[in-house]
Amino acid sequence: MTEPPNETLSLKVLIHDFIQNRFATKTEKLAADEPAYLKLQEQFAPQTWLADAARRVSQLQVVTHSLKAVHPDAKGTNLYVEPGSLDRGSLIGSHCLPSDFQGDVVGNAAALDVYKFLKLEWQGRSLLERALDQDSELVDALSKNSEEAQEWMCAFANIVEPKGTPSSHARGKQVYWLVGDEPVDNANYHLLAPLYATALTHPFHARLSEARFGEHAKAGRKARRDSAAFEGGYSDYLNLAVQKLGGTKPQNISQLNSERGGQNYLLASLPPSWVSRDVTPPLRTESALPHFGRRAPVRQLVNDLVSWIKQNMQEDERRALSGKAPRKTYQDRDLHDDLTAMLSDELLMFTHELHRLAPGWSKDSECRLVTAECYWLDPGRSELDSDFATARRQSDWHEEVSRRVAGWLKNTLTKRLNISLGDPEHEFWANKIELVLEKFRRQLEDLEDALRDDDGSLLGDSP
16 A cells, blocks of 8 residues: 655645646647757756746736736836735725735736646635745755755745836826825835735626626626616615726736736716705796706606607507507506606606795885795795785686696696697697696696695694
8 A cells, every 4th residue: 555645745746646647738739859849848857947037027016006007007116015904994805815815917928827827725825825935845846956946936926026126117107195184295205106906806707797687686686677686785886987007918917817817897986966945936037947957856757758658659559550540548547647646746856946035025126926936936925015915815826836837837848748739640749738737737736736735734724
């Protein structure tokens, strides 16, 4: 019974197997007696290949922060920084990486086989980790000549060291960062050269890719579309952008960039969409309804109404050509009722917003609103102006406002649909719009009741 190989021999076998596999790949299409085969056989002799790898490793650098991702032609300093050595701030950064993080490699893409060699793992540790720790077992596995093996191991360990004197480059980015209290004093600035946190980008890309294309996420989205129960949740990243680095040669940027196909995700960094809470009186116009129509929810509801009308009419036209009666379904009716009800709700919200203005704003000399809309939108003026209060009580302003709103909606829809209601060929459009207005008028009756209640409460239910 043969004895199991000792640990050093096992490590040596791992190294020699890697070299042999590289040789087999290079020579798979060559005959054993060809000159090219014989030349490669010499190059891939273990000691010869290791000596050459120790020489070529100087063309590579393992980094956590790279410059080429900032600009592919930048030739300044890249950095390798252990995440544990960084200040642990409250924001996401490279300091969040675990101890077994994956470093990136920059440099000559033709020498990347050396990095693949250093990534080989034996007993849970890579050859690079062993080289950095000056592991004696790695020395014994590399060469019988301990001095030669030590030299090679030092060369491999230097892959994490910056090449040359730390420097920036004309194609890199530079930022003057204020560190003092006097922005007019140049001495209060540090000149920073930002680098790309490539070691952080890679796991970030993997997590977002899983959230976008993973089987769990796909199952979750399908369950949502089908209104079905789903165990667990899934994540969506809105307004995600994809930055391509390296073009058709992503390996020229870095090894990890090549593994991602050059793709790098960018989260949305957008200013908030502010919705002003300031309500201004509609003074220089005869009607406040154009202001109402410019509200974002109102625009969306009008868009939905236009789409609903077009879809129904296109379907009715198709049915008419085939001799069928127009389609009428509960779903269409319910959707139509919902849209008109929501539009009326928006009008009520608009009304209450203007009621919160200082009473009497419609007395302004620049106010051009028709009288009925003054009664509608400035009821508080009744407390300041007895003549206004009397005229308001005696007026049928609720009905006039209802007609004006219905007219505004009719004009808005006909403009959006680009039709002429007087054209007999488009009579069905007029009928459909009238259906919308009929439903809307019913909703306005509820609004009028609410406005009358407001009127009564403002005036103390006085006769």
